[in-house]
Amino acid sequence: MNVIIRPLTQDDRAWVREFIAQRWGAAIVVSRGIAHQPDELAGFVALDKGERVGLVTCDITDDACEIVTLDSTRPNVGVGTKLIRAVKDFARRAGCRRVWAITTNDNLSALRFYQKRGFALVAIYRNAVEQSRKLKPTIPLIGNDGIPVRDEIKVEHAL
Numbered sequence: 001m002n003v004i005i006r007p008l009t010q011d012d013r014a015w016v017r018e019f020i021a022q023r024w025g026a027a028i029v030v031s032r033g034i035a036h037q038p039d040e041l042a043g044f045v046a047l048d049k050g051e052r053v054g055l056v057t058c059d060i061t062d063d064a065c066e067i068v069t070l071d072s073t074r075p076n077v078g079v080g081t082k083l084i085r086a087v088k089d090f091a092r093r094a095g096c097r098r099v100w101a102i103t104t105n106d107n108l109s110a111l112r113f114y115q116k117r118g119f120a121l122v123a124i125y126r127n128a129v130e131q132s133r134k135l136k137p138t139i140p141l142i143g144n145d146g147i148p149v150r151d152e153i154k155v156e157h158a159l
């Protein structure tokens with residue numbers, strides 16, 4: 001599959017809002033107690049013959065780039081890997097020294113995915129999702145594989 005990655009533009013915003021709401025249960029995403037609005041962030045979209053098949057959004061603070069969302073609708077053909085590569089290049093060019101992301105304890109496939117791409121598990125914030133639910137009540141109690149969604153796990157990649 002010939003996937004092209006390009007930066008998000010203003011014209012993608014409505015799609016980003018809808019895509020995130022559909023994938024994550026609301027137009028906002030919460031990490032470390034902060035409600036992010038992905039449609040207002042920088043990011044990259046993956047295109048297959050003009051169709052959007054993946055999205056990554058990110059937020060730079062000081063010398064660190066947070067991956068706020070990462071989604072692929074065409075699993076296992078390299079979309080996620082290409083999006084991660086695009087963010088790392090973007091962060092490097094912006095002078096960042098690290099890229100990091102928050103995932104939840106039930107998201108074993110994300111933990112596997114990130115670790116196989118050079119990210120390390122650097123922190124566990126126990127019961128942090130309880131706080132997140134105050135900002136985003138649609139976060140389910142039970143997540144992937146029937147695992148209770150409780151903790152935030154921080155993964156990080158030095159640049």
Ligand SMILES: CC(C)(COP(=O)(O)OP(=O)(O)OC[C@H]1O[C@@H](n2cnc3c(N)ncnc32)[C@H](O)[C@@H]1OP(=O)(O)O)[C@@H](O)C(=O)NCCC(=O)NCCS
Pocket residue numbers: 068069070071072073074075076077078079080081082101102103107109110112113116
């Ligand atoms: C995590 C996620 C983004 C990965 O996206 P993806 O597009 O499936 O990622 P890739 O295709 O690049 O890699 C997935 C697997 O496919 C394999 N793969 C990649 N290209 C391939 C190809 N051309 N042929 C065969 N297999 C391939 C990879 O080896 C990889 O397996 P590995 O992790 O064991 O190395 C996706 O599963 C997703 O959207 N998850 C839900 C949202 C989420 O949890 N996001 C992360 C937390 S914020």
